[in-house]
Each structure stands twice: as C-alpha cells, then as structure tokens.
Amino acid sequence: MRIFILGLIAAILITLVIIGLYSPIPFDPYNHGQYGYSKAGRICLKPIPDLSKRINGTLFLIADRKPDERLIMVIRAIAENGGITVILGGRYVNDILRLLNIKSAVTNDRVRDYVFNVANADFPIILVNLTKIGLGKVYHVAFARPSIIDVKDENAIVIGWSSPFSISSGSGRGPYPIIVAFKIGSGFLILLPNPTPFMNSLIDKADNAKFLKALCRGQGLFLESSLRGGPLGDLRLMLLKAYYAISSTWLSKIIAVLPLIIFSCVILLRKSRSQSRGQVFGRHKAH
C-alpha cells in the first residue's frame, strides 16, 4: 500500500514537473530560465496547447513544426476577422509564408550593430513603428541575432528597421527590414525573424515588454504545439492536451478532489498502523 501511494504521488509529481513546474524548452511560457517565456506569460501571453478552441486575441506562434492546413486556415480566419497573428520566426516560418501566398521570406543574413545594442553587436536595437498598423506607438526593441526579412509583397508594411549603423552578414549597411506586417483581409500577420525579444533575458531590455503588450492588445495566446521540444516536449504537449481535455469533462472534478483522496488514504494507513502497533505492545506485556 505504501508503495502504491508513493507511486501515485510520484506519478502526479512527475506529471506536474513535466507539464508546468519545470519546462526546459526554450521560448516556453512554462520555462523560467533565461531562454524561457515565463515573464512574457506573466505580461499577457497565455499558452494554449492547440488550435482546437476558438481563438480570441492575438495568436503568437513559433514555426518550429511543419505547418498543416488547419494552422493556415486559422491564421487566415483570424486575419479576415480583423485579428492579428504574430509569427516569431522558427524553422518552418518560410513554409507558412509560402502557404499564405506571401512571397517575402526570412533570410539567413544576420544583423549586427556595434552602436545601437543592449550588450554587444549581437543584440541590436530595432526601431519599431506600430502606428503604421494602428496598434500603438514607436518602440525600441532589442533582438538577439535577428535576420533580415526579404520583403517582396505589395501588401507588406515594414514596421521594424535596424539602425543605419547596423551591418549584415551579407553585405552593405543598414537600415534593414526586421519586422514586417502583412495585410490580410482586415487583419494583419506580423512577422518577426526570431522569438528572442520576448525571452526572459531580453524582455526587460529596451521597450520589449511594452512592445509585447501592444501586440497582445489585452490577451495574447501562445500556441504551445508550434514549439519544438524534443521527446520531452512532445510528452509535455500530450499531457497538456490531456489536461485541457480533462478540464472540460467531469473528470476534472475527480482530479480536483484527488489530493483529498490521497490524503485520506495516507491518514487511513497511518491509523491502521498505529492500531497494529498497539496490538504488538499488548502481546508482549502479556508475556
């Protein structure tokens, strides 16, 4: 019985550790490390496991997994209804753009700036003008190794430029387009070359937090299923999905009282043991 209860507690602990208490995946709102998004989560980013529910608010995603038809459909639907999707770079970012019939692409040309930076040339400050898309003000946003966006679309509005002092791994001098908004329907798709501005170690620099708030417009939803987290990440995602699925059924009630059940079992066990101990002493006294 003891092993059973310990096993049950261990299983719950492991699940909690995997789901939420400790995530090692970079850019995960559950990750409290320097590459994590926990601070962004506290500001306005709410993690969602997948796109099963209706999206109300700005959708943030990192294109680290191959995009499927549903994702493209959702991005289109959000934009058509006047909403905003923010793509924070990722391995498959150009695939998403291609599926959305956007010709622009994130290049491999990295921008460095020896003048406008928050630590060294790898962390340039980008001038972001959100007034161009009616979202807010002008912000200075710190990035880590941003790439240049090759803008080829007529409906593209460059809202983030590097400084004239910036240089690229390709050739020439800045300013370079770093953040671009694409008008789709009555909404926008906003493209960032990478997710670094909102990671824990950079979000407190420059106006990064204010920029995130402006993009969120109240509530930002971070798509967990777009993250690449290796086997542990997949397991986490599976457990998260299960958790969200359970939350919408009567099982959630059982889970809510599960700690009480375990606690009762422990009390019961201790009580029965203490009774047993009393029996032993009695027998010896009889001797």
Place this chain on the structure above:
Amino acid sequence: MASLIIVLAILAIALNTALRSEFRAGIPSPEQAALSFNKSGVAAAILWALSYTTFKKYDIAISILSALNETIAVKTAEFKDLLKKAFGITLGVKSLDEIYKAIEKILVKNATEEAKERAYEGIQETEGLRHNVNYVDKRLSLYLGENVVRPLLSRLLNIIENYEEALTRVVLGHLIRTHFENVTVRPKEALTGSYILVRGYLLDEYGNPVKDGRIIVMLKEHPLGFATTDKNGLFELHVKLPYVYKKSVNLTLIFEPTLNSPYAPCKTTIEVKIVYRETTMKVVYEDDVLWGDELVVYGYVSGPPNRPVVICLNGHCVNVHTGPNGLFEAYLDTGHMKPGMGILAIKAPGFFEYAPASVMDKVFIHGMRPSLAASMPDIAFVPGKITIRGFVSGYVGGGYVVTVEIDGREIVKERANNGSFTLEAPLGIDVWTGIHEVTIRVPPRPPFLEATYTHELLVINVVQMGLGIALCAVAFITLRRFLTRPRAKRASYVEESKVAEVRSIIEGIVASTRGKYPSITDELSAIIDVLARVIYRVQELTGVEFKPYMTLREYLKEISDKLTDEVRNTLTEIIHTAERFLYSPVKPLKEDVERFKRLAGELGVQV
C-alpha cells in the same frame, strides 16, 4: 519521500541541461554576453541626432537619443553624461521653438505682458543650453574630430543665439506692432476652384509700410500661397481656391516675422463668397436582393459626362462614370458579402464646379435557409467511429463541404456531391467519457446560409474507463488486503520491521568497529539477530530506545535502573557474551549461538 523529490529534481535538471544545450546553439543570451560597443559609432549617432535638432525635427532626434539610452554605451559614465547633455540640448531647443511660437500667437492678440513673461522664461534656458553645446562639442571632438563636430554644433549655437536675441527683443518691448490694411479679394464672388487676387497693405503701428514682410494666405490649416510686401507694404497674391462647395469661406492672412525682425506678428481674415452648382442625383435599385445575385443600380447624375460615381454596398465599392446623358449603371456582386441588412451608399464626388451628391439607403441581402437533417447513434465507444447519415436541401451541383465538430473541435471534413451524405467520424482516445456535443456544419454558399445540426452524444472511452477501473481495483485490493490482514500477522510484521531496524543499528556498530563488513559469519549474524530481538524486547519494557550512536554497554547503563536484578543480570550476560564475538576476532560456534538463544529465551524473547 524526500529522496524521491530529490531524484525527480536531479532528473529534471539533467533533462533541462541536455535539452538546453541542444537548443542553445545559435541563441546568445545577454546575461552571458561579453559587453562591447563602438565608441566613435555612438558619438556619431549622438551627432546624427543633434543634426535633426538643427532641422527642427525634434521627434526624430529624441527617438534616436532614446534608442541610445537603451544601449550598453549608456552604462558607461562617460556616454551617460554625454547623452544626458544631448537630450538637454534637443529638448531645450525644442522648448525655445515652442516658446517663440507661443509668443507669436500671444502677440497677435496684443497681450504684450504675457509675451514678455514667456520670453523671459526662454532666455533663462539659453545660458544652460550654450554650456551644454560647448561640452558636447569638446567631448564629441575627441572621438570624431573637430572638423566633423564643430560645423554642426556652431549651427546649433547660432540657432540658440537667434532665439535669445528674438526673445530679448520681446522682453525689452522692442517689437513694433503691425497690422493689415485695405485687404481686398477680386472677384468678391469666385467660382469654386478658380484663381482669386488677394491684395492689401502691411503697416506698422506708426502707419509706416513694412517692407519684405512674408505673408501667408491660409484656408483653415492649409496654406494657399505666400507673398512678400514691397517698399510700400503692398502685397498681391493670386491664389487658387480649392474645390469647396460652401456659400463662403474665410481666408486667413498671417504675417510671420523672421527671428531677427523688429516687427511683431499679426493676422487678419477676409471672407470670400463661393459660387458652385448643385448636383441632381436620381437612382433606381431593388431594396431586397437574393444573396449571390447582382444588385443592379441605375441612375442619373447632372453635370458633364464622364462624371465619376462610387457605389458601395457593405464596404464593397464599384467605380463607374456617367455616360453622355449623365446616366450610369452599376452591378454589385453580393456573393462576396455577408447576408443580412446592408448599407448602400451612392456618391458622386464634387466635379469641378459641380457639388457632390449622395444617396444612402438600406438593402436587404437575403439568404435561403437550407434544412439539414442527420441521424447518428446516441452512444459511442472510444476508440471507434460513428456513422452519420444526413440530408441537406438545396445544395445540388458543384458539391459542398460537410464538417463534423465535437465540442467545437473539427474531426471530419468531407466533400459531398448530392443532397444526402454519409460520413464516418473517428473518435480518438482523446475524446473522454461523457456527454459531448456533435455539430454537423455545412458552410454557407450563396444563396444558401450556413446549416447546422447539433446532437448530444454519450461517449464511453473504453481505454480511459478501463484504466480508471483497473487503477481503482488495484487501489481497492491493496487497501483491502492490508486492512483485512490478520492482526497477529500485522503485528508480527511491525515487530519484524522494528527488530530489523535495531539489527541494522547493531550491524552498523559492528561494521564501524571491525572495519570489514563481510567478516560477519552466519553464526555471528544469528547472534546479532537474537541480540536485536533482545534489545527490541528491552525497549518495549523500559521505553528507552537504543540509539545508533550508543554502545551496548552505554545502553545497558542507561536502562539498568529500570530493570529487575534478574533481568539486568541476564541482559548483562547476553551483552558481555555478544561483545566477545562482536568486537574481537573470535568467531562464534553453533553451540555459542544455542546458548545465546537460551539466554534470550530467559528474557521472554521468542527466537
């Protein structure tokens, strides 16, 4: 439990380290980065910002300086100070500019005292500004060289000095008041969009003409033209009126003296009557149209032919032009619009002398409501699938798409080609046991509106239920077995575990004394076991626990006053006998073990 948590924490940290090292490649962190910046580059950026200040583009200058304020350069005392001073210069020059503009407005109203107060405020700022410019000049020259820095900062100094002079004149009351006289407009009634002649005189307070005064003619906020007065103070200006369709407009004439001018500014207004032609518009359209059909709008707009007309329905606009007789027709495809009440706006913008005209009305775009009927089971087992059969009226030809959603999540999307359809919707193990809402949806397609059918489905997730039942059964059986175990058995179980604890203490003592644990033979092990039982028994009798740090003799001493003489003697003999085997190389024989057991039996210990 504590060890379990520690193991879990170590596991998590190990995983974290492994995964982080995998993903960290290519992402630098500012927390670990070596700090560096280009000093001459930062100096050049400050100079760049100040160059915008000289062109009165203060917002750009402030934006550049704000960005620099976020950089690592500002962490050094040297650049922090420099940046602070550059900010001070930009904000100071901006403030002087605003004060001067405010004074101009005050002077137009002849509020001289108020103007003097404001001017005095401005003058007080200039001293500090000059000091800051000189400081920045010296510091930036160290990085960029005097030949680069000096020309720009000299210009800044000139600007500050010019403001200082102008404000000083205001304070000293040296500004000569001015006014307009005999301002006329020809013609008095002008056709909209035509040229008019504005003529008048600019005189000072003594009636003398003001020479080379710059006059601006404005219509609201828009400048229409500029003129300069001659030696008689006369100015003449031909300005083109914009196409306005009002009875009259007021033109504003403003005299804005330059910074070095001894004159105060002034302004006046003059009314111009506007002539234009009204536009007649007549339109014909149906106010109820089937969704997907075209809304046809016919109309007539007076005026010349080829006049543009914009027809908008729910924000979707069509641009057409009138024909030779002023007629037009437009077709608006309602298929791209949402069904329901729509706003139709027809507008003929102003066209030369013809005023704009517009018509606005409601048009109802009605859709046909199809009927959707479906049949499906009330109960489904998971994993498995449900078969849905349905019929939808109206959707014939070209096919249509049917989607099946469970609790708002799409699970099937299939194309159907005629009115009836059959779908097989798979239910994965992520559909939990319970009542779920299944929605069948046929998306809208003109002229048909969206059709939906909702059904409540009881799902029984076999995997989930099986796991749950198994878990409960295991828990129940384990608990039951434990609770229903015979008391004696339970008691002996507890006793054995306690004895084992004491035994481990003794073995610990022996191991530390001998140094080599494997030297414990079977006989010695038996003696330790018996000794452990004896000590457990004594613990029971006296209530004094045998602690790991105690020797056997220390324990005996501690309990001796709680024992009867007989028991004490037997226990002393047991301990002395045990010590001979525990703390010396003497190995016990089988006979010794038997004797030992016998002594233990005298204390009531069952061995």
